[in-house]
Amino acid sequence: MKVTVIQSNPEWENAKASLARLSEVLLTSDPGTDLFVLPEMFNTGFTLNAKQVAETMDGQTFSWMKKTSASSGAAVCGSFAVSESGTFVNRMLFVRPDGSFSSYDKRHLHSPGNEHTIYSNGNKRVTCNYEGLNFNLQVCYDLRFPVWSRNRGDADVIVYSASWPEVRNYAWRSLLVARAIENQCYVIGANRVGTTPDGTKYCGESLIIDPLGKIIGSLPLYVEGSLSCELNKSAIDKIRKSLPVWKDADNFSINL
Secondary structure, three states: OEEEEEEOOOOOOOHHHHHHHHHHHHHOOOOOOOEEEOOOOOOOOOOOOHHHHOEOOOOHHHHHHHHHHHHHOOEEEEEEEEEEOOEEEEEEEEEOOOOOEEEEEOOOOOHHHOHHHOOOOOOOOOEEEEOOEEEEEEEHHHHHOHHHHOOOOOOOEEEEEEOOEHHHHHHHHHHHHHHHHHHOOEEEEEEOEEEOOOOOEEEEOOEEEOOOOOEEEEOOEOOOEEEEEEOOHHHHHHHHHHOOHHHHOOOOOOOO
């Protein structure tokens, strides 16, 4: 499977403009792509102004994802702010060309940045299958919590859509590599670039990492762009067979 990560600089709180720019980027990306992965809140930038930017599930962003997936023949994955039942959630969608989709609401909300005061956290771990691979859906801050990311025998790829700030870039790279090694999974980290009105800087460095923790693809700092890599199920199986560390993993449960 060929995965393409899009490292973008969203138009601040302007979904229409952001989606128009992304459409142009996807048109010039690798035509053999099976899955596009976008950053967190790819349509507006990460914002606490949910009352202004959050959309319902019949809004323009979900519609754009479905149309883009159908026209490109590739799945599209990324998060945006959703208004639902009187609350706001940071929702990651994995949309397939046939119109089917899986959704995951961000579990770990960034309390130092007051995300938890605006958005409601999810309480369901979500994995989904596409083209023979199982994907564990995660959003940004979830990366810091290995128990939530833990492979329970149902994940081949962990996907992180993120708005990870420049000031903590070392942690971004280090934790992505750690999640790949400990779970013997491919890990995809799609991060944004640019600067938001409050001065927060994002440097990108989106990565694709193999199940041994080797970085097989990376995007440069501070620039928009796309990155494509092949993911191979047989490579995962070979690694897990030659070094079956999963057999020694601890059993556990999560209290929600």
